[in-house]
Amino acid sequence: MTSLILLAGIALTGAWLAVAPMAQTRVASRPVVYEGARIIVGDGTAPIESGVFVVQDGRFTAVGPKGAVSVPPGATRVSLAGRTVMPALVNAHVHIGYEGYTSWGAENYTPANVLDHLRREAYYGVAATQSVGSSPTDASIAFVKDQQAGKFAVASRFFFMPGMAPPNGGPDAILIKGTKALNAVYEVSTADQARTAVQGMAAKRLKHVKIWVDDRRGTYPKMTPEVYNAVIGEAHRLGMKVQAHAIQMADQKAVVRAGADVLVHTVQNEPIDEELMALLREHTPYWTTVIGLGDRSEACDGDAFVDATYPAETLREIRAKDCAPLPPTSAAREQILSNNLPKYIANGARLVLGTDAGIDARHAFGWADHHEMTRWVRSGISPMDAIVAATSRPAELIGIPDLGSVAVGKSADFLVLTANPLEDIRNTRRIDKVFLRGTALDRAAMLREFRKEGR
Ligand SMILES: [Zn+2]
CATH class of the missing domain: 2.30.40.10 (Urease, subunit C, domain 1)
Structure with a gap:
């Protein structure tokens, strides 16, 4: 056997925390x-x-x-x-910590549960996982420091960014139950508040922030252009990137035009038009499709690859309530996606892997990464492009130079x-x-x- 192992604090060069490398005695391992x-x-x-x-x-x-x-x-x-x-893969979009597989909510949000989710991602070959907009800031910074210091079992490396939304806006109806309880989202109403919040994040050395630009069919307040322009302007001034959730074509145009670095989600209700394509060509944003959550769960299919990591009780629950045959609308959705996905890419959107795992057990940590890649290819993307979008490109986006x-x-x-x-x-x-x-x-x-x- 070789001597040594060490590596607890080895420089996580891509991490957003400027942690000084720990003093350590290194013994070279056998090649x-x-x-x-x-x-x-x-x-x-x-x-x-x-x-x-x-x-x-x-x-x-x-x-x-x-x-x-x-x-x-x-x-x-x-x-x-x-x-x-x-x-190994890099997942740029999950919601970590709330899923308990037999329960869901803020009460599950512990370092042990965050680690469990990261270990599931690792099991399925994901080396780094980024939680987007739903993780409480100070607890997440503490978790990153502890993981970098080698305090946890081996797992996918944790990254996160805070979210910003108008009061009572932002995350969807499920996620907001968790983020509200933990005050995980920065609520802002004015441009000044937005700039102050971004400055606070920069002071904590955070490099990314998420915004939601969505009124959830009129049920939520939507972030105003004045506010998102202030977020994006201030973030760029401070060297930060902005991820913008938008699902309607008009909102996608607005956030790309405003300079969002990452476009989150895919227009699924209509073919994208020439104006959006021109904006994509001009701005070439990174783009997380995050479409798998809208599909019928693979946990319905009896695939051992998917089923292996579920408690039996969770599988029974999913199969009891989430495996009905797809409604006729799904064929139309499929057709729109197969039309839109290649167009986004042909016009310069830079595809990166994201899954939205953590919202619902039927679309879970680790296997959902593979589902998203399969999904892309089904909609006309080449396997090679899918692999780049799941490895080197998300590593580049998140800023992890030693992965991908x-x-x-x-x-x-x-x-x-x-x-x-x-x-x-x-x-x-x-x-x-x-x-x-x-x-x-x-x-x-x-x-x-x-x-x-x-x-
Ligand atoms: Zn999400």
Whole structure:
């Protein structure tokens, strides 16, 4: 066996907290050479067939085709012949902490439950997970510090951003029950309040903020242009990015025109028009589709990949109430999505993975990431583009420079698959192993933990 392991406080270079690296004694670990896999790099370049890569101290130290990588002396050799390796995923949009699988609400919001959700994401191959607009700020900052300090079991790295909304606006009818109880959303009515709130976030070294621009069919107050322009202007002045929730075409146009960095959601009720496409070409926002939550749950289908992580009681509940045949409107929705998704992308929207997991147990942490990718491909996006949008691009958006691709210097966070997802995107589910920081997860032990009843 090799000496050492360490890595508790190893520099999380992409984290938004400027935490000084912890003093530590490092002992170099023995290098491991993985040989023979097809390597999907994650940046959109052609896969490396019969690839070789070296992992040492939790990082890729060499990556290339067979013959182009020299094997360091004393290295352990592992054959991955017949396997496909791809970077671990990065999920840029969830709502963490409230889901309890047999209950839902603010009472579930504990560090242990946040960690449980991050471990579920990790189980399914997700190396970093960002909670968007619903996480209480100070508790989340404390969680990030504790995770960076190595206080928790291995899990997906936690990122979050605060949300801003008019009083009694913002999150949907489910989520708002949790965010209200925890005062998780910054409520602002005026441009001045908006700027002050953004300044407070910047003072806490936060780099992203979410806004909702949605009146939920007239039932909620909608953020005014005066307020969202102030949020976006102040955030940009302070080096922050703004994610804007908007589901109607007019609202999407408004937030893209106002300079939102990330467009959240997809117009699903009509084909997008030339004016929106022109705005996308001009502004090229990042874009999280977040459409899977609107689909029939895969927990209805008896797929072991999905079912594995559910307590039996939760599966029974979902199947009892959420598995009715789809209404006729869903065919129309499907057609609109298949029309709109490729148009967003062809016009410059930069697709990134997000799932909205945490709103409802029927669309849950980890497997929903794979569902979203499958969904994209069904609507005309290539598997390669789907993989880039689930790996290197969200890492770039969130600001995690050591994640998102299989490349020298990156954290060795990768999936070993038994089939090639470039041939069928559903093959991202054929997971043999998940490695985070160079170490394989004990997924069998994690499963036992997830399935406990009466959580
Ligand atoms: Zn959301």
